[in-house]
Amino acid sequence: MSIPYPGPNSLSTHSAPSPLASVSVVIPTLNEAMNLPWVLRRMPSYVDEVVIVDGRSKDHTVDVARALRVDVLVVSEPRAGKGWALRAGFAAASGDIIVMLDADGSMDPQEIGWFISPLQHDFDFVKGSRHVTGGGSEDLTWLRQAGNQALTGLANMVLHSNYSDLCYGYIAFRRECLEVLQLESEGFEIETELIVKAARGGLRIAEVPSMELNRISGASNLQTFRDGWRVLRTLARECTSWDAPTAGARPEALRRVKYTYPSVRHSRTPTDPRSVLTLAEGA
Numbered sequence: 001m002s003i004p005y006p007g008p009n010s011l012s013t014h015s016a017p018s019p020l021a022s023v024s025v026v027i028p029t030l031n032e033a034m035n036l037p038w039v040l041r042r043m044p045s046y047v048d049e050v051v052i053v054d055g056r057s058k059d060h061t062v063d064v065a066r067a068l069r070v071d072v073l074v075v076s077e078p079r080a081g082k083g084w085a086l087r088a089g090f091a092a093a094s095g096d097i098i099v100m101l102d103a104d105g106s107m108d109p110q111e112i113g114w115f116i117s118p119l120q121h122d123f124d125f126v127k128g129s130r131h132v133t134g135g136g137s138e139d140l141t142w143l144r145q146a147g148n149q150a151l152t153g154l155a156n157m158v159l160h161s162n163y164s165d166l167c168y169g170y171i172a173f174r175r176e177c178l179e180v181l182q183l184e185s186e187g188f189e190i191e192t193e194l195i196v197k198a199a200r201g202g203l204r205i206a207e208v209p210s211m212e213l214n215r216i217s218g219a220s221n222l223q224t225f226r227d228g229w230r231v232l233r234t235l236a237r238e239c240t241s242w243d244a245p246t247a248g249a250r251p252e253a254l255r256r257v258k259y260t261y262p263s264v265r266h267s268r269t270p271t272d273p274r275s276v277l278t279l280a281e282g283a
């Protein structure tokens with residue numbers, strides 16, 4: 001099943017039937033056989049495609065995925081790192097909307113609707129946040145929390161943005177965004193790369209609350225200091241040397257002036273009550 005998609009010029013095509021946007025969910029997996037069943041069983045029915053990216057698991061992750069979802073697309077990526085995995089998954093995904101989430105049970109697929117809703121209202125890129133009302137985390141240690149807070153503050157200062165949660169990888173975007181983002185990260189820093197480039201590329205960004213749960217079983221692959229350093233390096237690199245494609249080089253759906261947000265203004269003039277009351281009388 002697909003969901004209504006307003007298309008790039010939704011305001012001007014009001015009377016035409018909306019095309020349906022398809023939804024792909026990309027999930028990188030590394031030894032998640034014990035956790036993936038919960039994730040796949042919580043997948044909303046309107047998700048059209050689930051892409052699992054594996055290549056290094058030593059358990060039965062891929063068999064479990066195939067057993068639970070016959071139409072699962074399994075992409076093999078033998079190189080180590082979440083960045084490699086996500087990039088391979090994005091390249092294979094066919095949906096109009098791409099959602100990325102983890103396989104360890106820390107991100108609830110039932111929240112996907114919250115991410116998709118802003119994409120249907122002209123946003124391009126939607127980020128989950130544990131630090132807005134309605135969001136939270138069972139999984140953040142004080143050290144990770146402090147590091148994330150410092151990195152988020154730094155990113156906001158440099159980007160003139162107001163992100164509330166930099167290091168969190170529950171994200172959805174319209175697939176055209178990939179042409180603007182030009183991803184190249186190999187590891188966990190891909191989340192930072194996505195977020196920095198989305199801001200620098202002038203995408204229309206929304207944050208939605210997300211509740212991060214504990215990993216169901218197994219241990220995190222993230223190493224706080226090693227990966228924190230990679231995040232910092234990515235932040236510095238993408239903020240200084242990356243140049244977003246200009247509006248002309250973009251897909252039609254994302255074309256707008258570089259670094260500026262559209263300011264659509266709806267006229268708000270006082271209404272003469274008589275014009276409304278006569279309507280009611282005529283009815």
Ligand SMILES: Nc1nc2c(ncn2[C@@H]2O[C@H](COP(=O)(O)OP(=O)(O)O)[C@@H](O)[C@H]2O)c(=O)[nH]1
Nearest residue numbers: 028029030053080081082085102103220221222
């Ligand atoms: N395919 C693939 N997936 C990975 C790799 N490293 C981590 N992942 C997956 O990326 C997601 C996030 O990893 P996790 O260890 O939970 O990191 P954390 O959530 O930041 O603590 C999980 O679904 C992992 O299975 C990798 O090298 N290859």
Ligand SMILES: [Mg+2]
Nearest residue numbers: 102104106215
């Ligand atoms: Mg995790």
